[in-house]
Amino acid sequence: MTTETARPSPLQRVSRILLSDYFVLYLSLAYVAALAPFYPVLLTPANISNVLSNMWPLLIVATGQTFVLAIAGIDLSQGAVIAVTSVICAMLIAVTGNEAVLGNAPIWGAVIDGDGGLLSGVTGGLAIAILAMVVAAALIGLLNGVAVAVFGMPAFMVTLVTMLVVSAFAIYLSMSENISGLPEAFIDLGKGDLVSVYFGAQEESKIPRKVIYSFVTYPMVIAIAVAVFAHYLLNRTVFGRYVFAIGSNIRNAQISGVPVRRIVVAIFVISAVCAAIASILYSARLEAGRPTLGAGTFLLDVIGATVIGGTSLFGGKAKIIWTFFGVLFFVLLSNTLNLMNLSAFQVDMVKGAVILAAALLDVLRTRITRETAR
């Protein structure tokens, strides 16, 4: 209150930037500006096109995680949901099946055989398969949500168990084998272009493929649609208000008539469904149903990107636009670390350090808000 009357000092300007919604965007731009002279490749259209294409699936998963973090929860099962929905989709729509690979899997003969999956060749089969992914994910989310909201179990524990069980189930379905032979229409969802760009004059009648860069792609459209929808849901609807109320102070929310259980369940469903949508993109870009998707350090990427954006692990503070910038920064980071020829271990160490720095930044921001409030 007292600060409003005073003229902004340099310190206050710094804290204003730190508190800005666009802070991580500024950070990303500064990062690129600092590195571009040393790695000119960074700003080439091909690299930018890459950074963008790597952003989209991660953005969708992180969007789901943002909702869960907003109520001070955590969803560790997203990676497993990606894996199981990837297998479910592929086993339904694959146009061929390889007995040598899948012969031992429980789905062989029942869902998929030499002529492909149950829905291969069926009109609207792709839509049904995607619906099946979403329904499967929603059921997993429902299970998580009910365990957390109704039985009051800690989200960390619940989703950790879900992660173990669901990823084991995904591996069991195909006996750990990848299911390839997906139809073109599906693969397009993962990497199909809508608008591509070409820089330079057209000298030959046919422009070689390698100088045409994807600009607007299906993944971009899907991811941005999900993010915009999520943004409205979180910031503009009654539902979103309830989410923040629960994240800020759950006892207050209960007393104030927020339907806490319903909202918590819905949030875990949203998180799982986001994972399923991302699973479409991941499966399609790799052209196979893959029970090992989303394993390893994948969760670090998701939670890291979300937290770097500024969403608090303590709940009540979350914005989709923060997550968008967080994902951008995180993907840029991976991209540049690749350009620097660092090994996978070094890359993970740097990523870990950056996430730690983001957590420290969160503390710093909180302190600044407190100081200026005095």
Added chain:
Amino acid sequence: MNLLKTTSAAAIVAAAAAFTGTGANAANICFAFQDLETEFWVAGHMAITTTLTEAGHTVLERNANEDANKQFEQIKDCIAQGVDAIIVIPQDGESAVTIVKEAQAADVPIAVFNRPPTDTSKGIVVVADNKTIAETAVDSIVEEALASAPADKTLNAIIIVGDLGDPNAVGRKDGFYAAINKHQDRFNVVEVASKWDAATALANLEAAVTANPEVDLLFTSSDFLFPTIRSVFEPRGLWKKRGEDGHVLMAGLDGDKTACQLIKEGYVDATGVQDLYFEADAALKGVLEAIENDEAQPNVLIEDPGFALTQANLATDEMKMWGCILLAGE
């Protein structure tokens, strides 16, 4: 060990240099590998990187940590960086197809080392003839097993299969059955899944041996699992040298250092050998040649015929196996 490893690598350097002849312009080569979990991959990685670096090329190494999606993104980053060629050890056969497609669409020549795409018609694919190699190795122990057993006895055979998403694993399994099926009525086969993972193999093998305590013959789809087999067999009295009571006839595939040691000691009877240096050399030659000739989408399948090192030819053929070369270097 380092000394001979370097000398053997130097041999390839010489070969590559001879091929490039005039000393082609230094190229940027992206070398993307899934992870280096076995001796075979470590030795292959070593051979490829040293050869390229010593020939004056720049190697951009990318380790995907066994994550297919990460490998895909790394390859795309390599392409964006404008590399002249890519050598990849893919995570599995399916993602290899996607990766080759991506590289060829961007006019970057690509070679796939040892673990082939499910579709071998695209890219420079260097692959061992897994089926034949496995069959030769298994043949030798099948003959020996039948020779020493009563004519009416059914023998128990175990095969440890790899990750069937990897065509190499499928080929090796097929080779094993090709050998066994020549005497179909004499064998009772137990399959043990490993997923190319030592812990998985350990658990499944333990279960299999508990269920079938009498083992006459074992084939592992990769040599890197011998230490795992030992840890299951030894406490059960199955880990014995040739000639000792209770020796189980064993064969593997790869031809690594451990296998060489074990064959010499007499614990293992045979192993199928992939010619690592031939394969590394073929992959390198393939991409360098493509760069030289401005060929953007070279497609060629190069097969490594391999051979089997058995107790019978150990004396003569030992130094043809890369694992024994490494062992001798220590």
Added chain:
Amino acid sequence: MSDLLTFEGLSKAWFGVPAVSDLDYALRENSLLGVIGQNGAGKSTLMNMIGGIVQPSGGRMLWRGAPYAPQSAADASKVGIAFIHQELNLFTNLSVAENLYVDGFPRKFGIIDWAAINERTRSILQRLSLDDVEPSVKVGQLSPGERQLVEIARALHNEAQLIIFDEPTTSLTHRETERLFETIATLREEGRTIVYISHILGDVQSISDGIAVLRDGRLVDHGAAADFPVSRMIKSMIGRDLGGLFPPRSNQPDSDLILSARSIGQPGVLEKASIDVRKGEVLGLFGLMGAGRSELARVLFGLDPHATGDILLNGQPLTGGPRNRIAAGMAFVTENRREEGLMLDASIADNLALVSIDRFGRKPFALVDMEALSTRTEAMKAELSIKAGNIARQAAKTLSGGNQQKVVIGKWQMQSPKLFILDEPTRGVDVGAKYEIYTLVDRIAADGGGVLMISSELDELLGMADRIVVMNRGEVIGSVDRADFDREKLLAMAFREVTA
């Protein structure tokens, strides 16, 4: 008697805005000074300057005549100043003795000398009549009152000459408060000097020998306690005459019942508690701590279950949880404002909007009608005269206690409920804001609503209620109409010495 601590033109400004201005005062040795003032009057800033937490921007302090400019809390503790805060600074996982010696343990031959530590701790505890507490007991196992005494023990251990109490009685029971005052008397007999800060003006009046009043960072009034009746305190604190502590009740209750709770029972908590609230009535609910007042309120609001009995609102039986109660027209301001009433980091507007937000959702996606909502929250801010800047941006935690409480009441007022349950509505609220809250209570009743007002301060119930119901150990002891209000009798009922 000499002067212990002297202020000469002491000032502190935050970003150019004065928090304490030009303060001159001499605190005599072995005196007991009561310091009062509304929230934001500058008490905390002054104490933080004495404690070395913040440094003055003008003037100086003298300790026994020598300049005193502490740079840290350690400096203050070194000269002999100790603070006893509202939120205690004890390590609940450590023992009493460890808490006393936390700054440094005496050693013998390099080993911590536990015998000496326990002996000295025991002797200090004895001086505070805490004989029954063993030095080895973990602080976490002690009651709030005992913890406070341990904090005082720590001050004694550090040979503090000046002990400053900041709202020490907030979480204490009546008995514990009495014990604290006895201890304070003992401390003075030992020659120590005390500064006592509190909102409970009666206490300040009775234990202090001098009183100082701060308002807007200035020392506006001071004098001997004997010449300082509560009315003068209030007048000095708020700068005008309130004409009493309570607004007059402006309406008579109807005979129609709004709330009727019949024989509410829950094993171990409530026993056949029945309570009625009429239209336009302010019903006071009085009882000692643990009498079951808040527990009854939680049951009425559907937060806790009840085994027997019915609850009727306007004749309709109530079922389900808070959502159903709210839909039926109930509102509940709980006793824990920060834990249960507010989203502290969220904006004032968001806090005000929470309960009624679904009314502002436009179909089909329940997008919030921001314009209508902002109009309504602005109107509520004006209606309750919440002292804040931009309510859409300012966080609720930046408000004073009184204004925070207005926000909590305001979020319910947005719904125009029929029955208000107010649990300790003026706890931690300064005098001026208390009056505003009382006015609000009166207005709710005058508009035909019912108010169930729970309080431990009998005075405010006597001032505001039309009727007072007294509870003891989960039972309703009886009900007294305004005409028959009698302090002695109500207290006797609360102690269950008589029934009405």
